[in-house]
Amino acid sequence: MRRLGVHSFVWTDGKTQGGLEQALEQSAAAGFQLIEFAYLRPELFDLDALAKRAQALDLEITVTMGLPAAADVSSEDAAVVKAGEALLANAVAAVRDVGGTRLGGILYSAHRKYDAKPTERGWNNSAAAIGRTAGVAKDAGVALVLEVVNRFETNLLNTTAQGLAFLKDTGSEDVTLHLDTFHMNIEEANPAAAIRLAGPKIGYFHIGESNRGYLGDGVVAFDPIFDALLDIGYANDVTFESFSGAVVDEALCLACGIWRDTWTDSMPLAQHAKAFIDLKLGEAERRRATNARP
DSSP states (O other): OOOEEEEGGGTOOSOSHHHHHHHHHHHHHTTOSEEEEEOOOTTTSOHHHHHHHHHHTTOEEEEEEEEOGGGOTTSSOHHHHHHHHHHHHHHHHHHHHTTOOEEEEEEEEESSOOSSOOOHHHHHHHHHHHHHHHHHHHHHTOEEEEEOOOTTTOSSOOSHHHHHHHHHHHTOSSEEEEEEHHHHHHHOSOHHHHHHHHGGGEEEEEEOOTTSSSTTSSSOOHHHHHHHHHHTTOOSOEEEOOOOTTTSOHHHHHHHTOOSOSOSOHHHHHHHHHHHHHHHHHHHHHHHHHHHOO
């Protein structure tokens, strides 16, 4: 594991420059080395100021997003797919301009509950669009990672196996998977086995509890997950993600079904998450060392 991060939605709804700058300060104060932002529209935020403040705080920046229906690259409508590619290209540029190194999330479809299964044409449209976007991202020095999420937030990539098949269809070696314990807990029969299946194709990892709240207060089995991450030699970043109606905006509440306040005070939540992840990683390392002894 390289850096331990925290999603900016732990601190702010992300609507103002001041809120994002405060999120940078609080993330560093809580001991994180990375912050994850939602898509930063250049016309709304001073990306250069954010980049400079993050650099001063020694914070890496990652950006994640989901596509709107009008820019769904898994659509069968060529105009909608074209709009999606344009949005992805703009997002890549914003990540570059804010000093970030990674664009992740639901980049391959709209972020919503679909009413039907994906079509073969829609899958192929999406894979082709992501393959082309991978070239744009590589030229910008930005890694492209596709988040595998639950059935209520996309109809395209719900399991790691689907994600691996999709990567192959993009025709690009420059795209990897973004796995998330919250989503895996819903969709994978065995999350640890899914991690081992993906192996080096995992480019980013989210730690989140089944109830979106405090780690350890839900039903996610974290010990096998950390064991699996060590087994595959995972060396990329890990970010804590948690949503509460007390902080996130209405649009995200609607998209993710955040109907209650899973917590109200950000700093204790973040500090607990960092301590929990450090603890679980340390326990996994000790188990691995013990099992390696002759």
